[in-house]
Amino acid sequence: MVTALGYGATGSCAAIRAGLSRPQALDGLVVEDGEGGSQPVTGFPVSGYAEGFFLVGAWLRLAAGSLDDLRHGMEWPSPSDVSFWGRTGLLALTPFIDEARFGWSLGQRPHALVEDFVQPLLTLQHLPVSIERSRPLALGHCGLVAAL
Structure with missing residues (x-):
């Protein structure tokens, strides 16, 4: 298991059970906000692993x-x-x-x-x-x- 919260099942599941979450703005991905502007798309990247x-x-x-x-x-x-x-x-x-x-x-x-x-x-x-x-x-x- 490789997730935004850990690179193994034990750590990832422990983090999820503890209520942790790591949403981040995704570089280069934006959407219109409906008011003439734009907002970055938020996701859960596996930072430091697949960059x-x-x-x-x-x-x-x-x-x-x-x-x-x-x-x-x-x-x-x-x-x-x-x-x-x-x-x-x-x-x-x-x-x-x-x-x-x-x-x-x-x-x-x-x-x-x-x-x-x-x-x-x-x-x-x-x-x-x-x-x-x-x-x-x-x-x-x-x-x-x-x-x-």
Whole structure:
């Protein structure tokens, strides 16, 4: 778990339980305020962790950090454990990809998230998970519900 409140599940969950929150103005993102002016968009960036990375690069950094935290918290089976890894899949949750937000859509490049996000994540993390058992879900905030 990598969040705006911590780089691990234990610290992030403790901060959430303590009622902490770290909203910040997001650099370069402004919206009209309805009165002729503009206001910065407020969000919850993971400061100090994914700066310098953009879109898929940032997603890879955050996903790799989350997997590192999971790996740190438990002992994973050996890569040679075919019984375990043969039954293991990966669902990679991403924002909804649309032309207005990202300048491209999955209609233009239907396999982009597999080629640019899922496969690199498996390779980066040395996960012996079959690409056929892995897929991205570009559903934004609805992704977790669909994955479950």
